[in-house]
Amino acid sequence: MVKRTLAEKLAILSDAAKYDASCASSGGERRDSRDGKGLGSSGGSGICHAYAPDGRCISLLKILMTNFCIYECAYCINRASSRVERARFSVEEVVRLTVEFYRRNYIEGLFLSSGIIRSPDDTMADMVRIARTLREVEGFRGYIHLKTIPSASRELIDEAGRWADRLSINVEMPTEASLADYAPEKSAQGIRKAMAEVRLRREASREGPTFRGKRPARFAPAGQSTQVIVGADAACDRTILTQSSTLYASYGLSRVYYSAFSPIPDPAKALPLKPPPLMREHRLYQADWLLRFYGFGVEEIGGSSGMLDLDIDPKTAWALRHRERFPVDVNRGSREELLRVPGFGTKTVGRILAARRRGAVRYEHLKAMGAVLKKAQAFIVAGGWSPHGLLEAERLRARFAPAPEQLALF
Incomplete structure (x- = not known):
């Protein structure tokens, strides 16, 4: 493997993270730092901007831990057979970057995702170590969003929720059939099982004191989110919104993010050659808002074709x-x-x-x-x-x- 500097790794792994749209810090809470020993608050390269419900712009360090991956997801630029430049951060390097970026007032939090290396458990364990080290060793009180690997062990996901403000588990495709076709190593059933476990753990953390008089620890207080890729398969907008409506109702998601498929270098033959109109992604977000806050049902949105009108909201x-x-x-x-x-x-x-x-x-x-x-x-x-x-x-x-x-x- 080519030995790279930290700056070179940052350039590669921040660019690789741009395909993940499920990055936002809304719902994060300021962690108690009245002792004066904490770093960060949720109130260049690798920096993205998200918006809180009150309109504040919040800067996050958005990176992959690595873009090496053992999976062969057709739509992913980092799939095992892709001929992209590869890099990998160590646990210590991610911690160092996060702390140094914060001290320079570049960021207020971290969004961390990763390709799968060795195994889901090995990868998730390293991501959990990063979050735990930031909290316990560095005293970091800023926002942390971890991309959860659904096939990782329940114990690792449980610990991830202790240190992170938000967890996200991507459903990737609008239908189970499409996921099986484009990402054969992933299981729609496994993704939903992981989402259900996160919801149950969050609900348990909100309950009152136990019989021993101790309140359960906070768990992913900013909730969980997911991302669906739009335009990589033939699913219509009604199908996508039906899936979103089910996810909101079944797993209490904070957000579903829609990411228009972008043709990647060295693409799989099964993928379309052209991306969908970006307006389609925008219309899906508008429709999602109608479902969540305006009392609309999926059957009311979209025309007879099942597609949203691109000309009119x-x-x-x-x-x-x-x-x-x-x-x-x-x-x-x-x-x-x-x-x-x-x-x-x-x-x-x-x-x-x-x-x-x-x-x-x-x-x-x-x-x-x-x-x-x-x-x-x-x-x-x-x-x-x-x-x-x-x-x-x-x-x-x-x-x-x-x-x-x-x-x-x-």
Whole structure:
């Protein structure tokens, strides 16, 4: 193996980590550092940016421990047969990088993933050692996100959750059949079993004191997440969202991340030659938001083809298909009805409901409440406003459909 400097390893292994989208620090809590001995807080090369629920930008060192791998996943640039440059960090090197990056105020936490070396247990054991050393030896109080290897032993996953704020286990593909075709060493059943164990362990850590009077240790307090690759197989958007809905309901996931398939060097013959439109990934995130926060069901999102409209966001597309549900009176509509209005977010709806208790809400009030009136005005009635003919099908199509491209003469 070629001997590389730490800087060379960082360049290789930070670049290799860019394909993992399930990197975010939302939900992390500041660990107690009142003793003045702790490093880091969750409140160049290898640095990514994630956003907390309050909008703060949080910098993370995002790296692979190694891009060597014994697995042959067709969609992965680091698969065993791939001819990429390889590198591997030692446990001590990852700890050193994390601490030094923090001391220079470059980062507030660590996102660590890895290829599989020797065996899942050997790889997971090294990742756990990194997290434990940061916490116990270095006194690191920043955010730690570990990519969990589902086939690793229960004991190792249990210990990973003690030191990490968030664990993630990637389902990779939208269907079990696709996973079997593209990643034969991985098991959909094994992935779901690992997710279930993490959920049970998290629920147990939230219970009250045991009969001995001790409260169970915190376990992955920022929850667990997963990632699904979009466009590497023939799965439609409805299939992908159905899987996500099941994962949220069954395993209490904090997030499902969608990663548009990107053609890789030296690709497997089974993979498509072109990536899907990035807008498809964006529309899936929007649809995911509707499932989680707006009360939509999977069957309501997407057209008859099972694919999301790339030209119009899924909430507006639903409203265009259901003009009979509009206009909604902002002074009389229920919370559920208001959440269906394009241009109204959850905060806007909350402000409308609060304002209604003090008096009538007028059209000119809505902008200050956060409403996107360009989208909403065709679908609402408010004090001083009526959509009149805006709900007519022809006008709606003209309003929301993208403008046709201007053709050049030559």
